[in-house]
Amino acid sequence: MLKKINVLEKFSLIHEYYQPHIAAELNGQAVKLVKSKGEFIWHHHQHEDEMFLVVKGRFRMEFRDAEGSERHEWIEAGEFIVVPRMVEHRPVADEEVWIMLFEPAATLNTGNVENERTVRELGRV
Amino acid sequence: MLKKINVLEKFSLIHEYYQPHIAAELNGQAVKLVKSKGEFIWHHHQHEDEMFLVVKGRFRMEFRDAEGSERHEWIEAGEFIVVPRMVEHRPVADEEVWIMLFEPAATLNTGNVENERTVRELGRV
Numbered sequence: 001m002l003k004k005i006n007v008l009e010k011f012s013l014i015h016e017y018y019q020p021h022i023a024a025e026l027n028g029q030a031v032k033l034v035k036s037k038g039e040f041i042w043h044h045h046q047h048e049d050e051m052f053l054v055v056k057g058r059f060r061m062e063f064r065d066a067e068g069s070e071r072h073e074w075i076e077a078g079e080f081i082v083v084p085r086m087v088e089h090r091p092v093a094d095e096e097v098w099i100m101l102f103e104p105a106a107t108l109n110t111g112n113v114e115n116e117r118t119v120r121e122l123g124r125v
Numbered sequence: 126m127l128k129k130i131n132v133l134e135k136f137s138l139i140h141e142y143y144q145p146h147i148a149a150e151l152n153g154q155a156v157k158l159v160k161s162k163g164e165f166i167w168h169h170h171q172h173e174d175e176m177f178l179v180v181k182g183r184f185r186m187e188f189r190d191a192e193g194s195e196r197h198e199w200i201e202a203g204e205f206i207v208v209p210r211m212v213e214h215r216p217v218a219d220e221e222v223w224i225m226l227f228e229p230a231a232t233l234n235t236g237n238v239e240n241e242r243t244v245r246e247l248g249r250v
Binding site: 002003004005006007008024025026027029031048049050051053061063073074075076078079080081082083084087102103104 | 127129130131132133149150152154173174175176178186198199200205206207209212227229
């Protein structure tokens with residue numbers, strides 16, 4: 001892929017919430033774009049770290065430790081957070097947020113949980 | 126690392142050109158921030174793909190194929206390009222540009238070339 005990619009242009013092709021789309025792949029990792037609104041589900045990833053870079057809007061990343069105690073971090077446009085493997089987390093967006101994800105290409109959006117929100121076949125933009 | 130990272134804040138800590146600084150690591154990859162101005166050198170990476178996301182400013186990525194024929198692509202703020210392994214490339218910035226890189230943590234900035242522009246010990250921000 002030797003064409004540049006315009007991030008906002010790619011986001012304009014996405015019309016559903018919580019449906020990650022692959023924008024690029026490199027070194028076994030994928031750049032995924034997702035529009036989110038509302039609460040996602042609690043989950044973790046057994047072997048993968050995930051990076052969330054906010055392009056537009058903001059969201060709250062909630063964390064829960066083994067004892068069940070919770071905390072959260074607000075991620076605004078121009079900010080990112082890395083969620084290490086095994087850390088229980090839940091993204092919550094009160095308003096629409098545009099997020100660029102970096103994670104292994106094969107990472108499932110719902111991690112250890114598989115339910116109706118799991119996306120197995122990712123679209124491409 | 127469960128603290129969010131503000132990208133512009135991290136860039137404000139960098140005061141030299143062509144000195145990549147590590148802002149985060151995940152899955153064996155690193156997020157590196159670099160301020161560039163001027164011509165870099167022609168090089169390639171044998172085993173690593175590299176992603177260049179422009180945060181501020183613009184630069185020109187030049188490409189050269191095995192026959193020596195060249196082309197280039199302008200990458201503007203909000204755009205990125207993935208340079209696959211083995212592709213000969215040279216970033217050129219007429220004005221200061223702020224770039225976020227995604228590549229394996231161990232990738233050398235000058236790839237197959239080692240000279241006075243090679244940075245072996247990366248700073249962290």
